Amino acid sequence: GFGNAPPQGSIERSDWERKQRDSDGQLHPLCMCQEPKYFNDNPVNCEMNKFDDMLRFLYEHVQDFQLVAAVDAHFDLFSRAWCIAELVQAFGSGVPISMRIPSEDDLDLYYNELSLLDMRRCRASRKEDEEMILARILNIDVFNTCLQWLIFGSE
Template identity: 35%
Template sequence: MVTHSWRNKFVNLLAAVLADALEMETYDHMVQLLKERQFGKLADALRRKGKLEVPYWICAFSVNQHAGICATPPPTDSTGHAITPCSCATAKHFDGDLSEMNKFDDMMAYLRRALRTQTEVRLEQVIAMEVDFSLLARVWCVAELVEANELHLRQAVKMHSAASRDRCLETLLRIDVRDAEASFPADKELVLSKISDAEGFNQQLQDLMLHRLEGFLQTNRARTAAALCDEVVLAAVNVVI
């Protein structure tokens, strides 16, 4: 499953998924290949890795947006273009049993259980960080991070580029779930209602992210090794078959 902010650009979301499949730490090179429409090279690279058919759960596609927010979108998308509200007649459910948007913890537990009983594949979480790390200020996203950790899921954080290291550390040190944002106030109230100790939650989230990003946040040798690994993968992607 992929945790991402709707403020992120769609190309960045796709690039983060590709970077995960190709075992890269950063996804800026994937963004460039997508912008250049190098789809054949990307498909060949995924095929060589045996990852072309691996499914990724992304809420933008897996949750029926017509049963929720389609009629009340933000004024603009992440690039500044106006969003036209949908006029479909699908019934909207923002809470209760029929809502698909307020059950992230149940969904994660179900996917984990279903995969374990039906296949040998384990559920993993990919965290598609934006350039400005605003994902850490979205209440649903931070809740998913902690829930995945509680479920002992493998968590892979995908960063835009190594240049964002300093901003990442600054953001982590200022994390406070009480200041997190949500498109609908009720969503924030729902998530916060499940947190009995906000200070403890903040500390747990900081510890979690610092642990997951330990290699990325280190300087010199660790960062050089990660960059070298990405360069090797990128070189393989660029090989013309």
């Protein structure tokens, strides 16, 4: 399924319900296999928490490796905690990051919001994930500044 539902009426619940649907409002199909699904509350078996190790491995073993962040037209990527976690890990590991912005017009349209970008406002379906991800950023203000440089310094 989609994991445990957050409390009814919460912002997290609203996000959880939205993420169950595609851009046309249709429910995403569920895997029909009989294999158990593991989420972050079972960290040993969970596949989602292995990103850091995989990024580090690729950076050490693949020549010219970099993280390419494909940014959506509304720049929602920068409000999503797990997307930020990938950027945090890459940034902290010295992995080059290449931002791919949809268009200069989109960048201009969202300039004011992006110039005030603060990772403390990122969201995840689980509050524990938000807290864990933010705790990994040593200096959030410095990270925010570096992230803005990546956004506005992109071609």
